[in-house]
Amino acid sequence: MPESPVPSLFDRIGGEDGVRALVDRFYDLMDDHPDYAQLRAMHDSNLFPMRVSLTQFLAAWLGGPRTWFDVRPGACIMSAHRGMGISRQTAAQWVHAMSRAMAESRVDPAVGAQMQASFLRMANAMLLNARDQEAHR
Numbered sequence: 001m002p003e004s005p006v007p008s009l010f011d012r013i014g015g016e017d018g019v020r021a022l023v024d025r026f027y028d029l030m031d032d033h034p035d036y037a038q039l040r041a042m043h044d045s046n047l048f049p050m051r052v053s054l055t056q057f058l059a060a061w062l063g064g065p066r067t068w069f070d071v072r073p074g075a076c077i078m079s080a081h082r083g084m085g086i087s088r089q090t091a092a093q094w095v096h097a098m099s100r101a102m103a104e105s106r107v108d109p110a111v112g113a114q115m116q117a118s119f120l121r122m123a124n125a126m127l128l129n130a131r132d133q134e135a136h137r
Ligand code: HEM
Pocket: 039, 042, 043, 044, 050, 053, 054, 057, 077, 080, 081, 084, 086, 087, 090, 091, 092, 094, 095, 119, 122, 123, 124, 126, 127
């Protein structure tokens, strides 16, 4: 098949290395900065598996290799977050840490703006799902 003339966001972020740099910065910030303490507390003490998982998810989501989906047939990122008890505070911390990680890992601002808009929508949807679950408990 001929290669697409339009570079994917995965290409524009610098491929696998670019995604890994972003994800590493995101979890380093979450681990080190008190602004993200509540978000950090939701995660396992060992962040290594999450570094691998989020790198694979974002690579696929940005148009790169589909490993995350291949090893989890039928998986849905929204369903994966149901029952995590996401709050307004932890959703805001996630979006803030990711925005900061994009700036600090030098993601092209045009690419970062597109990603940020999608992250905001996803985080809001995850928050609404969590509230919905709470209301039906
Ligand atoms: C709304 C704010 C969010 C919160 C509070 C949150 C929190 C969490 C937590 C606590 C985990 C499990 C961590 C562990 O087991 O140590 C997790 C897993 C994960 N999250 Fe989020 N998350 C949020 C938004 C997102 C978004 C927007 C994405 C994607 C763009 C995402 C991608 C992932 C992935 C890929 C996993 C691993 C799931 C797996 O591979 O099975 N999260 N998240």
